[in-house]
Amino acid sequence: MFECKVCNNKDKRYIGYKNNIPYCRKCIQLKTNAVEKLDYEVCKEVKANIHYDLTDTQHKASNEILGFVKKNQSVLVNAVCGAGKTELVYQSIEYFLNQGKVIGFTIPRKDVVIEIYNRLKKDYPDVEVVSLYGGHTSKLTGQIIVLTTYQLYRYKNYFDLLILDEADAFPYYNDWFLKRSCKNVIIYLSATFNEKFLKEIPNHVEVNRRFHNYDLPIPRIQKVYFFNKIKILKDKINEFLKTKKQVLIFVPTVKIGKALASKINIQFVYSNSINKEKIIDRFKKNEIKVLITTTILERGITIDNVQVIVYNAEHELFDLKTLIQISGRVGRKKAHPNGDIIFLCSKKTKAINECVLKLKSKNNVIV
Numbered sequence: 104m105f106e107c108k109v110c111n112n113k114d115k116r117y118i119g120y121k122n123n124i125p126y127c128r129k130c131i132q133l134k135t136n137a138v139e140k141l142d143y144e145v146c147k148e149v150k151a152n153i154h155y156d157l158t159d160t161q162h163k164a165s166n167e168i169l170g171f172v173k174k175n176q177s178v179l180v181n182a183v184c185g186a187g188k189t190e191l192v193y194q195s196i197e198y199f200l201n202q203g204k205v206i207g208f209t210i211p212r213k214d215v216v217i218e219i220y221n222r223l224k225k226d227y228p229d230v231e232v233v234s235l236y237g238g239h240t241s242k243l244t245g246q247i248i249v250l251t252t253y254q255l256y257r258y259k260n261y262f263d264l265l266i267l268d269e270a271d272a273f274p275y276y277n278d279w280f281l282k283r284s285c286k287n288v289i290i291y292l293s294a295t296f297n298e299k300f301l302k303e304i305p306n307h308v309e310v311n312r313r314f315h316n317y318d319l320p321i322p323r324i325q326k327v328y329f330f331n332k333i334k335i336l337k338d339k340i341n342e343f344l345k346t347k348k349q350v351l352i353f354v355p356t357v358k359i360g361k362a363l364a365s366k367i368n369i370q371f372v373y374s375n376s377i378n379k380e381k382i383i384d385r386f387k388k389n390e391i392k393v394l395i396t397t398t399i400l401e402r403g404i405t406i407d408n409v410q411v412i413v414y415n416a417e418h419e420l421f422d423l424k425t426l427i428q429i430s431g432r433v434g435r436k437k438a439h440p441n442g443d444i445i446f447l448c449s450k451k452t453k454a455i456n457e458c459v460l461k462l463k464s465k466n467n468v469i470v
Contacts, residue, residue: 105118105125105127107127110127110256110279110280111279111283112127138243138244138257138258138261139244140205140244140261141205141244142203143203143204143205143231143246145201145202145203147201148201149197149200149201149227149229149230150197151190151193151196151197151226151227152225152226152227152228153190153193153226157187157190157314158312158314158316160186160310160312160316161186161187161190161191161310161314164180164182164191164308164309164310165190165191165192165193165194165195166194167308168180168191168192168194168195168290168308169194169195169198171288171306171308172195172198172199172264172288172290173198175287175288176288176306177288177289177290177291177304177306178288178290178291178304178306178307178308179291179296179300179301179304179306179307179308180192180290180291180292180293180307180308180310181293181294181296181301181307181308181309181310182292182293182294182308182309182310183294183310183311183312183313183319183431183465184294184313184319184427184428184430184431184432184435185313185314185315185319185431185434185435186294186310186311186312186313186314187313187314188268188292188294188310189219189222189223189268190314191292191310192266192290192292193226195264195290196247196264196266199263199264200227200230200246200247202263204263204264205245205246205247205248205261205262205263205264206246206247206248206262206263206264206265206266207247207248207250207255207258207261207262207264207265207266207284207285208223208247208248208249208250208265208266208268209249209250209251209252209254209255209265209266209267209268209281210249210250210251210252210267210268210269210272210403211251211252211269211272212251212269212272212402212403213236213237213251214380214383214399214403215268215269215402215403216234216235216236216249216250216251217234217236218403218404219249219268220232220233220234220249223247223249227247230246230247231245231246231247232245232246232247232249233245233247233248233249234248234249234250235248235249235250235251235254235257236250236251236253236254237251237253237254240254243257248262252267252280252281255280255281255283255284256280256284258283258284259283259284260283260284260285260286261284261285261286262284262285262286263285263286263287263288264285264287264288264289264290265281265284265285265288265289265290266289266290266292267281267289267290267291267292268292268293269292269293269402269403270291270292270293270296270300271293271295271296271297271300271424272293272402291304294427294428294431295423295424295427295428297424311465311466313434313435313440314437315436315437315440317434317440317441318466319430319431319434319462319465319466320430320433320434320441320442320443320444320462321444321459321462321463321466322413322426322430322444322445322446322455322458322459322462323443323444323445323446324416324446324448324451324455324459325445325446325447325448326448326449326450326451327447327448327449328449329449332447333366333367335447336352336367336412336414336447337367339412339445339447340352340367340369340393340412343410343443344392344393348408348409348410348442349386349389349391349392349393349394349406349408349409349410350392350393350394350409350410350411350412351394351396351400351406351409351410351411351412351432352369352393352394352395352396352411352412352413352414353396353397353398353400353401353411353412353413353414353421353429354371354395354396354397354414354415355397355398355414355415355418355419355420355421356397356418356420357373357375357397359414359415359418360373360395360396360397363395363414364395369393369394369395370382370391370393370394370395371394371395371396372394372395372396372397372399372400373396373397373399374397374399379399382394383400383404386406387404387406395414398420398425398428398429400432401425401428401429401432402428404432405432405435405436406432406435407435407436407438407439408436408438408439408442409432409433409442410433410442410443410444410445411429411430411432411433411442411443411444411445412445412447413426413429413444413445413446413447413448414447415447415448415449416446416447416448416452416455417448417449417450417451417452417455421452421454421455422454423453423454423457423458423461425454426446426454426455426458427458427461427462429444430444430458430462
């Protein structure tokens with residue numbers, strides 16, 4: 104039986120033949136020459152250039168992660184939004200860097216790859232940090248390679264340590280490529296792991312407090328009906344603007360977003376928006392006060408003092424993990440650790456109720 108050496112495919116439906124030689128149609132576009140691994144100096148001095156101390160909770164979790172890593176064991180880090188997941192793995196990154204090893208930091212979404220790359224580049228100015236994503240693949244080697252999960256197909260038994268951030272996010276590409284690209288240890292990071300990850304990874308580290316040690320903001324559920332939905336939304340926006348707060352309005356679909364943007368005359372951003380990056384950057388710089396968005400901004404964005412409204416929160420696309428991630432945009436900065444999350448809905452759904460209960464339970468447990 105033919106088995107693809109690149110993606111492990113055995114399905115006959117995706118096996119073709121050329122000159123009676125089998126090939127895999129599933130990953131034919133992913134064929135690439137092996138990336139040659141460079142040797143880096145063992146220096147024992149690499150340390151992140153950050154100007155603050157970890158909290159006791161972060162320090163405890165960081166030590167626990169390092170303990171598994173030193174034993175060559177993979178570990179799942181289940182940390183609430185805003186816990187400082189990146190900082191939690193710095194000790195483990197440095198443990199490998201100081202041995203001249205290569206680290207991969209992989210994330211499903213390109214925009215988050217860029218965000219993590221910029222942070223690591225700043226915190227490790229003397230380390231060769233490179234980023235890799237669609238349209239940005241000219242440099243493939245470095246001491247820390249930050250890349251989309253799709254780009255993992257380029258590497259085989261390459262990374263000494265591989266960190267998978269937002270393991271449950273779309274479009275997480277291929278678990279086979281993840282494990283194939285790494286020699287030893289994988290650190291899995293998220294605030295919303297599904298049961299698959301929780302069952303498959305035996306070693307768990309829980310972090311239920313944010314880095315600033317304030318409770319997670321809890322969503323407020325507000326029932327609305329067709330005839331008063333727009334009025335209530337406008338009233339909430341004006342209420343926030345009077346107190347000079349920015350507002351993110353999440354919608355479930357592009358169609359709903361476009362219709363809403365037209366009705367209330369507010370800018371809308373989604374995955375295929377023209378100048379998407381420019382619009383998001385202007386919002387980050389506080390040049391845009393109110394922005395309508397799809398779930399493209401449910402992760403990887405931190406805006407000080409931002410407030411969140413989930414429009415049509417009862418929609419089936421707003422599942423539990425999505426609502427938790429959206430709620431996690433609020434109160435992330437120490438200067439403004441609290442804020443409003445409003446679920447505008449015609450009815451309470453299971454996901455809405457579970458989201459509120461889940462966040463409340465995290466506030467009552469310190470691990």
